[in-house]
Amino acid sequence: MNARLDRRLVTAGLGVTVAQLVTLWADHTPARLPVPLTCPGCGHPYSEKAPLCPTAAVVRPLLRRRRHETHPDVLAPLTPNQLLDLTGNRLSTALPAEVTR
Numbered sequence: 001m002n003a004r005l006d007r008r009l010v011t012a013g014l015g016v017t018v019a020q021l022v023t024l025w026a027d028h029t030p031a032r033l034p035v036p037l038t039c040p041g042c043g044h045p046y047s048e049k050a051p052l053c054p055t056a057a058v059v060r061p062l063l064r065r066r067r068h069e070t071h072p073d074v075l076a077p078l079t080p081n082q083l084l085d086l087t088g089n090r091l092s093t094a095l096p097a098e099v100t101r
């Protein structure tokens with residue numbers, strides 16, 4: 001599978017809502033440890049150089065900036081690992097193997 005931008009992101013463009021960003025983040029980041037070798041949403045192979053798939057790389061800065069726009073409940077669908085990957089400084093897909101596997 002070729003890792004490319006999620007069609008939902010392309011279609012929504014600049015009009016993307018926070019709820020849509022949350023759904024995309026949930027689909028394109030590991031729900032829990034140990035993290036898979038590839039993105040569950042698009043098959044992007046995780047590596048130290050590319051710990052985010054193309055979709056997650058676009059969604060992360062947008063969602064980090066905009067998550068306060070709406071009720072905090074909008075983040076409820078995210079697992080603890082997805083929330084940490086979003087709001088923390090660490091990315092589970094960039095953590096050393098002994099921590100994540």
Ligand SMILES: [Zn+2]
Nearest residue numbers: 028039042053
């Ligand atoms: Zn992905």
